[in-house]
Each structure stands twice: as structure tokens, then as C-alpha cells.
Amino acid sequence: MNTRRAVGRWVLALSAFLVAAGWTPVSASLTPSWITEGNRVGAFYGHSVASAGDVNGDGYGDVIVGAYTHLNSSNSLGRAYVYYGSAGGLSTSPAWIAEAPAPNLGFGYSVAGAGDVNGDGYDDVVIGRYHNSLYQGQAWLYLGSPSGLGTSAAWTVLDTPGYGAIVASAGDVNGDGYGDVVVAGDPYGIWIYHGSASGLSPTPALTLNNRCVSVACAGDVNGDGYDDLIIGGTDSAEIHFGSATGLSPTLNWLTKVTYQEANYGISAAGAGDVNGDGFDDVLVGANLYDWNNLTDTGRAFLYYGSAGGPDIYFDWHFDGNLTGGQVANSVASAGDVNGDGFADIGVGASRYDYNTSSQGRAYVFFGSALGVALTPDWVAAGDQALAWFAGVVASAGDVNGDGGSDVIVGADQYQDPEQQEGRAYVYTTSLVDVPRGAVANGLAMAPPFPNPSSGVTDLSFTLPASGRVHLAIHDVTGRVVAVLVDGVQGAGPHGARWRSTSPRVPSGVYVARLEFAGRIETRRIVVIR
Numbered sequence: 001m002n003t004r005r006a007v008g009r010w011v012l013a014l015s016a017f018l019v020a021a022g023w024t025p026v027s028a029s030l031t032p033s034w035i036t037e038g039n040r041v042g043a044f045y046g047h048s049v050a051s052a053g054d055v056n057g058d059g060y061g062d063v064i065v066g067a068y069t070h071l072n073s074s075n076s077l078g079r080a081y082v083y084y085g086s087a088g089g090l091s092t093s094p095a096w097i098a099e100a101p102a103p104n105l106g107f108g109y110s111v112a113g114a115g116d117v118n119g120d121g122y123d124d125v126v127i128g129r130y131h132n133s134l135y136q137g138q139a140w141l142y143l144g145s146p147s148g149l150g151t152s153a154a155w156t157v158l159d160t161p162g163y164g165a166i167v168a169s170a171g172d173v174n175g176d177g178y179g180d181v182v183v184a185g186d187p188y189g190i191w192i193y194h195g196s197a198s199g200l201s202p203t204p205a206l207t208l209n210n211r212c213v214s215v216a217c218a219g220d221v222n223g224d225g226y227d228d229l230i231i232g233g234t235d236s237a238e239i240h241f242g243s244a245t246g247l248s249p250t251l252n253w254l255t256k257v258t259y260q261e262a263n264y265g266i267s268a269a270g271a272g273d274v275n276g277d278g279f280d281d282v283l284v285g286a287n288l289y290d291w292n293n294l295t296d297t298g299r300a301f302l303y304y305g306s307a308g309g310p311d312i313y314f315d316w317h318f319d320g321n322l323t324g325g326q327v328a329n330s331v332a333s334a335g336d337v338n339g340d341g342f343a344d345i346g347v348g349a350s351r352y353d354y355n356t357s358s359q360g361r362a363y364v365f366f367g368s369a370l371g372v373a374l375t376p377d378w379v380a381a382g383d384q385a386l387a388w389f390a391g392v393v394a395s396a397g398d399v400n401g402d403g404g405s406d407v408i409v410g411a412d413q414y415q416d417p418e419q420q421e422g423r424a425y426v427y428t429t430s431l432v433d434v435p436r437g438a439v440a441n442g443l444a445m446a447p448p449f450p451n452p453s454s455g456v457t458d459l460s461f462t463l464p465a466s467g468r469v470h471l472a473i474h475d476v477t478g479r480v481v482a483v484l485v486d487g488v489q490g491a492g493p494h495g496a497r498w499r500s501t502s503p504r505v506p507s508g509v510y511v512a513r514l515e516f517a518g519r520i521e522t523r524r525i526v527v528i529r
Contacts, residue, residue, distance in 0.1 A: 276367070
């Protein structure tokens, strides 16, 4: 057994012991800072929710919400809404609305941030329309700019029925500095489109004929500098590695769970780097998994990345403890919620009965150098029966610029008073980036300068003694984007410089994380293009 896996097993055993001894984790505030509704009967607002990235380049994260059965005055079905972040958080009034351009069914069934597909420094969004038989599927891309998203799609593809059931960022699978996009069909078909200076190509760079119920960017699970793709089926999950030419057409990692029709792969996502080892990790959900003689309790599985990719044996799992609770109908990276430099993970259980039927629960587990504990660090519950709260759980990015990633949750069957109008919730952190100066243990890290920065950021720190230092830059998902220092340095003052243009990173919030002798200091850096 390797050291990393031995540590993971030790964390699970310690967590189980603490729970048995009556320990309970400390939860963050359970009160959402932002709530919006569909305001139309049967809109299913919140069926899809996601971080939009930073579409207007102001340094604050934005969010996108889909309402795929919203009926407008021209009988076109479907809408998508984008809300811009600010120092005060999100406005409850959308800054941008897109509707189905014709009497099409299902516009907004899937929504996602696309990354920066044309390298202009502004994040873009992708929207899918889905129908399984009557109409062809379609996907649209809208480009960001200093004034926000464009009113007209810059790219659209019409394809077979089922196309557009899932849209997502693929990260940067070929390492060219442009965001790539994945569109998936139901039940088969996956299309990968590469970004470029002119945007997305209308022709896919790769088509896979896989069975697919979930697909997402896995991050860089093998540390080779290229993003990878994870695909969930109904009894399996697989990863295709990125490379200089794009994704491998053949799978590089495969796991299967056929236990009692567990629905393994119903959800799959990149987790970010939850244990700070430099490799991104992945999550897979099995919402019909049976645990402890209970039916359909659900289970979330976490696999740590490594130089060879993830092991086929999971490193962590979380079980529901309620019949029919269906934990892990949604899994996602939560970003870095508590600002410690480790990625955190989110898990949804939309059928969980708390005080009433199918009230739903959302969970967040914090990452650490020892991985993820068995018990959640934060739990939020829905407040209405059959609303399907936590049908989708995702990172919202940092919508208020406080240095911590925020969490967005969808409840697409909420009624208030319109039936099945739907709701979306955002839970923000309360982190504030206050210069700490020297700390009691003698380790000090000064505020970055300049901050915000458009290219070069200088970092300075003081060591109380000689020893090994690791200074890295992380994005809000916890992923390492640059390592500035990794070696032994003497006591006293030191400096390092981060060039955010080499390699180029998009506008947004980043975290400088300094590790020394088991102690950690972090500082927030805002990059503006």
C-alpha cells in the first residue's frame, strides 16, 4: 500500500472513531445570502446551476441558472439567467437573460461556464437545449466582454436528438491556453470542441460514442499540464487524459460498481486538489447505492490523482443514512470555501427527508493535507417538501471577492406560490483578506503587490528559521496554477514573483499559499485582464 493511500485510510479510521465518540463537525452558516425564483408555473428554474466564471472581468465570480421550461410570450420554451458578482455579492435581478430563439423545447436544460474559449481575458458561457425524440438538440456559446455577455450567441451547433443534454467546460485539454467545451447527448454521444483565438470551432475535435449520464472536466489528475475529462455511465466512470493534441480517444481510467444497480456514475466531477499533493482528484456519485441494509441511501466516491492518474480503488466515500435519501445525485468541486488553499467538495441529496418528504440536503466537505473526513463540515437543508433541494450543487466561484469560494444549490420544483417554478440559492463565505503581518509562530507573509494585478505580482515573506518552503498559486477550485518556491531557504525575508501571463490565466481570484514547517499562510490575489 502506498503512503498516500495509507494516509487516506488513516483519515477514514480517525474520522469514524471521532464520530463514534460523539464528535460533531462545526458547520458554517446555513442561511443563504441569495435566493431567486422562477416566478412562472412549471419553469423548473434551478434545474441547472453553475459558476459562469467572471464574464465581465471585474474580479468577482458570476453565476448562471437555467429554467428549461419557462414559457415566454412567443411560446418559446426555456431561459437562462446570469447574475454578476460584486463586493456586495449577487443582485437578485439578472444582469443578462437569454431565451430560446425559436419555439424550441428545453433551452437552458443544461448551463455551464465555458472558461475563456477565445483568450480575450473574459469568461464565456455555454447553454444546452435537450429533447430526446421530437427535436434535434442544440448548444449555444455566449462570449464575455467588459460589458458582460453578448446578446447573441457567438457559436451554435444543431445535432441529433439528445444532443445538449449536458454542456460543460472541458478545461484546457490540449494546453494551448484556450478553454475547451464538451457537449454530451442522452443517452449516447460526447463532442469535444477546442477553443482558439477565434473561439470554438463548429467541428468537434473529438467525438466519443460513449453512454453518458454525466460528464465534466476532471482537472489535471496526472499532473502532466493538460486537463482531463471524466465521463459517468450508469454503472461506470472513465477518464480520458488530455495531451498536446487533445483528449485521448481511448479511455485511460475505468471504474465500475454494479452493486445492486447502484447507478454509479449518475454524477461525476473534478474535485480539485483536496489534499494538496499537486494532482487533481475526482468524484463519482451512486445515488441508488444501498448501505447498511438500507435501500437507495446513495454513496459519493472520491479518487485521488497521482502521476499515473487515479487508482481504481476509492480513497474516500460518504454514505447516506436514510432509506431513499439518494446521496450523491449531484457531486462537484465546491472550490476553496474556507480559504486554506485546499479544494473542498460538494454533495447533493435531493430526495433526503429531513423534516418532510424529499426536503433535500447539500453537504460540503473541506479538503486538508490529510484529505477529506467522513463527516461533512457544512450541511444545508431545503425548507419545502418535494422541492428537490440540492438536485444540483456546484461552486459559484467567489461572488463577493472575499477570497473564499461560494456554493450554489438548485431546487427546480420549489413553489412560492407558482407550482414547480423553482429556486436557486447561494451560500457565501465570510472570509475577509486582512493583512495579518507577523504571526505568533514567526512566519509572516505580506499582502501581494500590486493587487489587483494584470500581469506581475510580487510576494514577500519572512521565515523564522531555515527550512523547506513551498509557495504556490491556486485558483478558486484549489487547483495549482503555478509553483513559485519549492526548496530549502534560510531564516529571514524572502521574495517571489508570479507572472500571471506565463502561463496566462484568466481574470479571477487566486490564492497564494505558503507552507513552512507544517504552518500555512494564504493571501488573495485578484487578476484583471
